[in-house]
Amino acid sequence: MKKLLLIISAVVIVAAVLFLRGDEDTWICENGQWVKHGNPSASMPTELCGEEQIADITNFQECIDAGNPAMESYPRQCRAGDQTFTEYIGNELEKTDLIFLDSPRPNQTIKSLLAVKGQARGFWFFEGDFPVVLTDWDGLIIGEGIAVAQGEWMTEEFVPFTAEIKFEVPEYKNNGTLIFQKDNPSGLPENDDALEMPVFFEKNEEGESVLPLNSDEAFAIARENKECSMAGILTDKYVYNENTKTWWIDLERMPELEKDGCNPACVVSEETKSAEVNWRCTGLMPDSN
Secondary structure (H helix, E strand, O other): OHHHHHHHHHHHHHHHHHHHHOOOOEEEEEOOEEEEEOOOOOOOOOOOOHHHHHHOOOOHHHHHHOOOOEEOOOOOEEEEOOEEEEOOOOOHHHHOOOEEEEEOOOOOEEOOOEEEEEEEEHHHOEOOEEEEEEEEOOOOEEEEEEEEEOOOOOOOOEEEEEEEEOOOOOOOOOEEEEEEEOOOOOOOHHHOOEEEEEEEEOOOOOOOOOOOOOHHHHHHHHHHOHHHHHHEEEEEEEEEEOOOOEEEEEEEEOHHHOOOOOOOEEEEEOOOOOEEEEOOOOOOOOOOO
């Protein structure tokens, strides 16, 4: 029995030693530098370590990216060493008794066409609506919309509203700001007010945005295209090809350009915002002689 107890004690001691020693084959951070411990299979970490790593953190996102957890608070907070960083959410907390957003939320990733839902006090509207703008990181307006009241707006109570904003993702940086402006028919600066909310932009697989075109915009591009204008007259018959992301607008041919077996269309590309003629000819062309 004593022999068994001795064996068990020895196993416990060995396990404890191994546990306290940790992984022999790894990289450890000492005095701000990565030091090889044993024979690690992985290469040396590329991120900074220790105080040098903490000193390199300047905001909430960098704190999260460094592997630090977000605290359960609103706005969220992140701690690195003795520093605490708070997530920027715009001025939402200051305006919460005047206007608030259900969707999107601060720092949410958005894409076009953006659907917006929220509630605002009736005096935030004028004639049942108020303007909404979307800017890039530098304050340049890249999208605009009108928030429309979904109920009686002549009240001081909260009124639901909706809006849609179409925009093109900027090529440089992927962050911007949604601005919900109080409608101010007086034009007096003291009556101005706005809710500002930071957002991020979603990009497609190629890293570039593709701005959807509606039929009115497609017709506008077609009317300005010289090739389409010379080929015929735009009609009100059109289709949208989901696979190629193009609008096909039928053309009424001019007599001098008639070609037997052809049914031309002005094709507008959603990606390039350009147009060209597709003659859609069938059969052989007759000899012009």
